[in-house]
Structure formats: structure tokens, C-alpha cells
Amino acid sequence: MSNDTIAVNVEEVSKVYRLGVKEQSSEHMVQMLWGFVRSPLQNFRKYRALYTFDDIDLDGKEQSDDILWALRDISFKVNKGDVVGIIGGNGAGKSTLLKILSRITPPTRGNVSIHGRVSSLLEVGTGFHPELTGRENVFLNGTILGMRRKEVARKFDEIVAFSDVEKFLDTPVKRYSSGMRVRLAFAVAAHLEPEILIVDEVLAVGDAAFQQKCMNKMQDVGKEGRTVLFVSHNMPAVTSLCDRVVWLDHGRKVAEGPAQEIVGKYLLEGVETTAHRVWKDPSSAPGGEFAxxxxxxxxxESGEIVGHCDIQEPIGLQMEYEVLKGGEVMLPHFRLRNDNGVLVFVTLDHDPEWYQRPRPAGRYVSTAWIPGNLLNEGPHFVECNLMTRHPDIPQFHLADVVSFAVTGSMAPGTARGDWPGRLKGIVSPALEWRTEFSEG
Ligand SMILES: Nc1ncnc2c1ncn2[C@@H]1O[C@H](COP(=O)(O)OP(=O)(O)OP(=O)(O)O)[C@@H](O)[C@H]1O
Ligand SMILES: [Mg+2]
Structure with missing residues (x-):
């Protein structure tokens, strides 16, 4: 990778926070007065202590009570024009990473190099001066980004139209609701032609319509060949917007790769089962007298073993088994459960070739195809069963034997379409809709 293709290079970045320095109580009047005189110096020391760690052997002390590794040895590169998602649970270090990339806070260790003009939307109202009006703040932000007044003026109407806060343009930002502040902040960040746009969880604040607008805008920014770094807990938004994803957990990078694959893994976090189980030794394989x-x-669809699939793609549940004694009618079947343990469906093998027909001894592979646009997003767990018919004698029965994750996307043709929020339900079929209209 040559240097002119890289927009962001994060090299072994760590961030350590010191968790609150204890206040000292003063028992005597004199002590208190003395403390008063001394306090500016003490406060300065306390402040300094929050950001320097000369007194602590960071390598030696893995777990010190008063320090916290918000990020630990994070490295990744972002190419110019890439749209990269950063995902992870609460407290994973996502916001800290974005703050370091936006130069709001320095890393404790490691290096960050950025090639291009950055505009970021980090927290509600970040970058706004509360006493200044919306209009003044737009110009102030432009100046901070290195734009000339004329350039900002040219973009001004677009920003106002996008943010929908026209009526409040001459009101100090401190009087804005948090939603209004975010609208304006996002409009400013996205329209002032940054080369690198950094956005933290904007979708959590606005209403559905605004979220949709932000998604489209970020998509446009990405298409224009600009770089976008986007933090969100909204996985369908991440998979539809981002090419690549970096997954953080407790300050460490867990994985990095194609958006769908990483989101699929993230959704299956903590799940011990995988997409594939093999019993090599027949003596310990599940089974009965007949199979x-x-x-x-x-x-x-192409027969590859996969731990995840896009909501629109079909996925196959497959069992391979040996019929040990020929002459019985066999009924392979699967049950599928979601992550709440709710039964999504039961499916029985109805392959016309074998349905109600005795099977000769030998090896069989039976696959049940689940069509795309049926299952809802999230983890799914497969129960694998087989029994003989007439009489019904179970041969094997394994709950949660394999698992996979369905990842959503905000795409036409899915149940959600461009709706950004979560769609509840055990399934999420893309049904055919018709609406008839008559006037009056
Ligand atoms: N200024 C600070 N002082 C001390 N600890 C901090 C500070 N800022 C963040 N932390 C801690 O660093 C860790 C990472 O926080 P961060 O805000 O980066 O997480 P996050 O991934 O953005 O989480 P969320 O999804 O909840 O927004 C957390 O444990 C947090 O408490
Ligand atoms: Mg955060």
C-alpha cells in the first residue's frame, strides 16, 4: 500500500485513563487553609496525573485499580475512499478511538497518521460554542476546517436545508434540543467537504427520517471518494454503509475485515457453537441402531460452510449421516431457534425421492434450504434430528449443534427497505404489498 492511498494509519495505539484521583479530606482549619493556598498547584498536579503515567509501570501492572486501558495496541489502516465501520459493545473504546483520530485527545502510546482534512461528529454538539448562534457556529466550524468565509457561505444554504433548523439559526446553540444540535452538527460535518468524515453514533439521536438522511449523505460522501469512519450499534446500517469493519472489545481489536463477515461474527459473540460439526470417530458419534x-x-448457496448470511440470501442446513441398516423409512428434520430460544420453525425432509421410501444402507447428505428474506436478523441455532418411521425410533437428536447469524441490510427488496430501526419479529419476510388508491 503506497502512502498516497492511505487516509488513516493507526499504529499500535493505546490509551490509558486514570480513574479519578482521590480527594483528600482536611481535618483541621489550618490544614484546610493551607490546602486552599496549595490547591492551584495540587489541581494542576491532579490534572497532569490524569494524563501522564510516569509513576506507573504500564507494562508490569496488567491490572491496576486506578488505570483503565480504553484502547490497547490497536493497529489498522484505512484507504482513501474507504467507508469503515467500528463496532463493539459499550465501553469497547470506539469513541476513544475516534477522539484520538480527531486529535481531541492524544494516544498514551502509538502513532496515528492522517492524510486529509478531517471533519468529525463525535458527541452531541461537539465543536459548537454554546453561546454562539447556529449561524455563527457554522462559520466557526468552517474556519476551523480551514475553509474561507466565501466557501462556507456557498455551502450555507445546503447545510441549513439539511439540518432543518432554519427557524433557530439566530438562536444560541445552548437553547437547541439535543436532536437539533445533532442535526446541525451532522449537516456541518458532512457538507463542509472534509476528506475524512468521522461520525460517532449519530443514528442513535435523530428520528427515523433524519437517520435515513444521514445514512444517504454518508453514502454519498463515500461515493465521492471521501473516507468515512463510522461508529454505530445499528448493524444493518453498518453492513449497508461500510465496506470494512473493525471490531473492538474492551480496548482490543478482535477482528477486522469485510463488513458482513465481521458483523456476523460479532452477532455470534459468546456463542460457542460454530457453523460446522464433525464426528470423526463412529464410536462417539450420535446415533442409534439404524443411523x-x-x-x-x-x-x-455455493456450498461453502458459512457462519453468516445476508438477510436476502438463502442458506442451507445440512446433515451428513450413515444409514447402518437398510430397509427403514427415515425422517431427517431440523428445528431452528433464534437467540431468545424461540422456535422459528421445524422442517421435515420431504425430498420426493426418499419420502416414505425405505432407504438402503449407505451415506446420505440431506440439505434444507431456507429462502432469503425469511429469517430475521441475528443469531440462529440449529437442532438436528433423525428418526425412523413406523415405528418412530429417534436415532439422533442434537440441540444447538450448529449456529449462524443473519445480517440485515438497508436495501430495497428486504422487509425493512430503507427503514433504519430494528424490525421486531421472529421472521422478517419481504411480503408483497399492494395499496389501492381511490380519490375522495
Ligand atoms: N475521560 C475518561 N476518563 C476515564 N475513563 C474514560 C474516559 N473516557 C472513556 N473512558 C473509559 O474508556 C472506556 C472506553 O470508552 P469509550 O467511550 O471509548 O467506549 P465506546 O466503545 O464508545 O462505548 P459506547 O458504545 O458506550 O459509546 C470505557 O471503559 C470508559 O469508561
Ligand atoms: Mg461511544
């Missing part, structure tokens, strides 16, 4: 299980797999 024995060999493998269970979750497969894509």
Missing part, C-alpha cells in the same frame, strides 16, 4: 450422524453444516 449415525457424521457432520452438520451451515452452507451458502
Amino acid at each position: 449415525r450422524l457424521c457432520e452438520v453444516r451451515v452452507v451458502s
